[in-house]
């Protein structure tokens with residue numbers, strides 16, 4: 001595990017941060033097609049309001065009467081009457097009348113207190129030196145999404161550049177979604193849809209559409225066992241993009257919702273250096289085994305007025321608004337993490353089963369939203385046997401944690417945020433206690449309170465600030481157990497972002 | 501024969517009526533699109549309450565028509581033709597924030613009415629679709645007109661006399677000028693934003 005130096009961890013977390021915030025996003029393409037503002041679908045972009053959730057569920061269409069809202073008529077790829085000829089013709093579809101493109105750029109400014117560098121004991125420069133202040137370019141991303149007719153929705157987003165360079169850019173989500181495919185089987189409306197491609201798992205709270213500058217720590221938590229006694233090196237994180245397919249049904253804005261995804265086995269646990277050797281190149285996965293993710297949630301809309309309760313948005317005295325609601329959900333992920341190890345008899349492959357399991361809730365009242373998530377992670381551990389001819393079970397590597405967040409839209413253009421993130425990993429703790437600290441200005445010790453505030457300068461331009469407050473840490477203690485060279489890795493981050 | 505007589509009498513009556521009333525016409529320039537021109541209140545003169553009830557529709561996330569001119573005291577009906585919920589409110593009437601009003605939200609196909617008793621421009625907004633905008637221009641007199649796209653207007657049936665005439669355009673400063681109507685009056689306006 002010699003790769004787990006501080007610089008490595010630091011860069012890994014930094015990368016995770018950018019990747020995790022990189023996928024899907026608000027789509028000005030829809031603004032253009034429908035001639036409407038971001039706020040039709042977003043509370044504080046990219047967070048969706050109830051209407052935005054219904055728009056997404058419907059396959060990027062207005063839930064009812066979509067055509068009457070389109071300002072740019074779609075281009076016909078076949079006259080509608082061609083349907084009658086099918087299968088003797090290509091089934092007629094449409095493409096958006098304007099190229100459905102949205103763009104996003106953001107940049108950061110970060111401030112870290114001087115004491116953050118105290119983790120380099122005695123002025124040593126063993127670890128990374130963190131500058132007090134730093135200007136950072138963020139993402140430049142392109143988003144393309146819409147509907148091809150016949151309720152086939154598409155989404156592709158790609159980071160053209162990350163951190164001012166193109167080397168880290170990559171595909172976020174790219175998929176086709178066959179909305180309401182259940183009608184083929186005469187199932188109730190919206191009870192079965194199919195999504196195929198690369199996508200963010202159907203997380204209780206989408207990391208891709210999170211308004212936070214830093215991602216929720218639990219979504220970026222990898223499970224890397226305690227060096228020496230646990231051969232667990234699973235860099236899978238719940239917020240990662242997955243390739244495969246997903247069936248889903250129900251709605252995000254009312255009642256039940258479920259999804260079940262079959263995705264590639266997570267093979268990123270392999271490391272290219274000895275004793276591990278890399279997985280075969282050219283494939284996403286190296287076995288027929290597939291990982292599985294499932295989610296079920298139920299949302300209770302609590303409006304007193306029953307007519308309003310069953311609408312996409314509740315009718316308030318001063319206009320439509322999000323429902324007062326309580327949503328409860330549960331999710332699980334089951335997979336295997338692959339490691340290859342040079343044994344005495346050649347390369348041995350360890351496939352370590354792991355699972356993630358959790359629950360979530362979200363309560364909404366007007367523009368106040370309180371939500372949280374708890375997750376437990378468990379990785380089976382396979383250790384090389386004494387003869388290095390195979391594996392024998394070792395102690396499992398476990399972690400748990402989650403977050404609690406309150407969002408309050410104080411004014412239509414001012415969002416206030418208070419969140420608490422916590423990840424408790426014994427392996428992380430053990431791995432760090434003897435060596436360098438698990439440090440990063442953006443990921444850090446996995447225990448923090450993060451107040452934030454965001455201002456929509458225009459509906460598509462946002463200035464966001466957050467301040468991550470972390471407990472005091474130390475690497476060295478004196479004989480009385482008193483911390484020496486204590487430090488905090490508090491971080492203030494400002495972001496300026498625009499979509500167009 | 502009898503009918504012909506009635507016709508003749510009617511035509512003569514109309515001619516004599518129009519003889520004492522004229523028109524105000526002209527052009528509003530400096531801006532593009534429709535403007536509204538109206539005759540300001542005439543001291544000591546009242547007008548019968550208007551009976552017409554114009555309808556403003558919310559359709560495809562737009563107020564249609566975009567600009568409606570009405571006489572003071574007119575009841576305007578707001579229709580929602582969309583399968584999404586809207587809301588209609590205005591932050592002021594003639595710049596006076598005391599006359600702000602929120603009509604709320606109502607389902608597709610239904611209407612809600614409001615009587616406009618104060619003169620001036622009423623900016624119509626929807627608080628879920630901030631891009632939606634429309635205007636009602638409440639004229640203090642029954643003498644008003646919406647210009648065509650190139651700014652030409654004609655206000656008919658204005659009794660002979662001296663008036664102050666105001667031109668309004670979305671986002672521009674109002675401009676007023678005195679006009680004397682004796683059969684025909686002319687008033688051109690150049691508005692600036």
Ligand SMILES: [Cu+2]
Nearest residue numbers: 586587626629
């Ligand atoms: Cu509206």
